[in-house]
Amino acid sequence: MSNDALIRELSADLVPVRRRLVLREAALLLALGAAELGLFLGLGLMRPDMGQRIASPYMMWKLGGLAMLAGVCCTVAIRSFSPTARPRRGLMLAFMLAGAVMIGGLFVGAGDASGHTLLDRLSPMRGLLCAFSIVVLSIPMMAMLAVLMRAAAPAHPEGSALASGIAAGTCGAFIFAFCCPINDPLYIVVWYSAGCAVVTAMARWLLPRRFRL
Amino acid sequence: MVAAQNGHGGAYRRLLGEISGWLHRYFQRRLPHGDVEDAVQETLLAVHRRRHTYDPRYPLGPWLASIAKRKWIDQLRSLGRRPTEELTDDLAVGDHEASVTSASVLASLLDNLRPAQARIIMLVKIQGHSIEDASRETGLSASAVKMNIHRGLARLTALLEKTEDVE
Numbered sequence: 001m002s003n004d005a006l007i008r009e010l011s012a013d014l015v016p017v018r019r020r021l022v023l024r025e026a027a028l029l030l031a032l033g034a035a036e037l038g039l040f041l042g043l044g045l046m047r048p049d050m051g052q053r054i055a056s057p058y059m060m061w062k063l064g065g066l067a068m069l070a071g072v073c074c075t076v077a078i079r080s081f082s083p084t085a086r087p088r089r090g091l092m093l094a095f096m097l098a099g100a101v102m103i104g105g106l107f108v109g110a111g112d113a114s115g116h117t118l119l120d121r122l123s124p125m126r127g128l129l130c131a132f133s134i135v136v137l138s139i140p141m142m143a144m145l146a147v148l149m150r151a152a153a154p155a156h157p158e159g160s161a162l163a164s165g166i167a168a169g170t171c172g173a174f175i176f177a178f179c180c181p182i183n184d185p186l187y188i189v190v191w192y193s194a195g196c197a198v199v200t201a202m203a204r205w206l207l208p209r210r211f212r213l
Numbered sequence: 214m215v216a217a218q219n220g221h222g223g224a225y226r227r228l229l230g231e232i233s234g235w236l237h238r239y240f241q242r243r244l245p246h247g248d249v250e251d252a253v254q255e256t257l258l259a260v261h262r263r264r265h266t267y268d269p270r271y272p273l274g275p276w277l278a279s280i281a282k283r284k285w286i287d288q289l290r291s292l293g294r295r296p297t298e299e300l301t302d303d304l305a306v307g308d309h310e311a312s313v314t315s316a317s318v319l320a321s322l323l324d325n326l327r328p329a330q331a332r333i334i335m336l337v338k339i340q341g342h343s344i345e346d347a348s349r350e351t352g353l354s355a356s357a358v359k360m361n362i363h364r365g366l367a368r369l370t371a372l373l374e375k376t377e378d379v380e
Binding site: 003004006007008010011012013014015016017018019020081082083084152153155 | 217218219220221222223225226229230233250253254257258259261263264265266267268269271275276279280282283
């Protein structure tokens with residue numbers, strides 16, 4: 001088919017399109033996150049002492065850090081879906097923020113950790129369960145980001161997939177943080193990072209395959 | 214593009230026409246000749262499928278360039294995946310050395326003539342046009358064409374007689 005014929009075909013019966021809006025996509029993600037959190041808490045899965053703990057430096061660090069990371073990563077992911085955007089800087093910012101949040105864990109203290117060995121503090125069996133829960137909880141957000149990415153036109157699908165994976169992982173971790181009974185920052189840093197890393201790897205592997213410009 | 218997003222087919226056709234020319238130049242500098250058309254059409258399709266992602270607050274150029282770049286990368290990847298076969302001696306084609314040498318010698322000989330003579334000899338004696346055709350092509354009269362051929366050939370003969378190493 002010649003270019004002229006193709007152009008004629010494409011312009012014939014042209015229908016109006018709804019422009020992509022970053023704010024609409026951000027609102028969609030926010031609504032999904034809120035619905036998932038609401039459902040999670042509605043099922044009675046929140047830790048029982050949350051009322052007393054919520055104002056403690058540890059809980060503020062955990063929830064505040066994860067909320068901040070989730071917000072930044074979702075913004076980076078949505079912005080990267082535009083054809084003219086590059087996710088590189090946003091990803092650097094997200095990694096730096098993640099590093100800062102982890103370092104911040106050193107200053108909030110490990111209330112229950114004194115006198116415990118490293119293995120006790122890490123509690124591998126429980127930790128693996130935590131990481132698995134984070135992966136499961138991040139699936140709806142990853143699916144939504146995949147749909148948004150597919151409908152958009154990222155010029156760097158691999159970077160966008162990475163940003164989407166981190167965003168979905170941190171969202172899942174944020175929701176899980178409401179039920180996680182462990183109060184040790186080392187445990188949080190290790191197993192939450194592991195859960196987020198698995199989600200990120202999955203997104204990096206899966207999302208570019210499902211995408212075609 | 215804004216009109217196209219609102220469903221204006223005529224504006225969209227004009228836009229795609231202009232984009233097509235730009236893409237042609239873009240891919241001609243970056244891809245083998247045979248892949249240019251494919252890349253242009255693939256990019257036009259991508260522009261059509263993703264036209265809702267264009268934000269009218271920003272210029273169209275960078276948006277289009279990033280889609281074209283992505284398509285260029287895809288095309289390069291497909292080139293890399295394309296099966297290739299090593300050329301063996303069995304596939305060697307016939308020797309064109311004599312033709313190439315003749316063309317080269319002829320071109321250098323014609324360079325010694327006046328441009329009008331060289332052009333007329335090229336038209337009549339090499340490309341096989343008639344005197345009338347050559348007359349129409351060059352805007353000279355038929356007798357002037359014949360005169361140029363006669364003088365040009367005479368000069369070429371003289372040149373060849375002076376040159377010893379031209380076969």
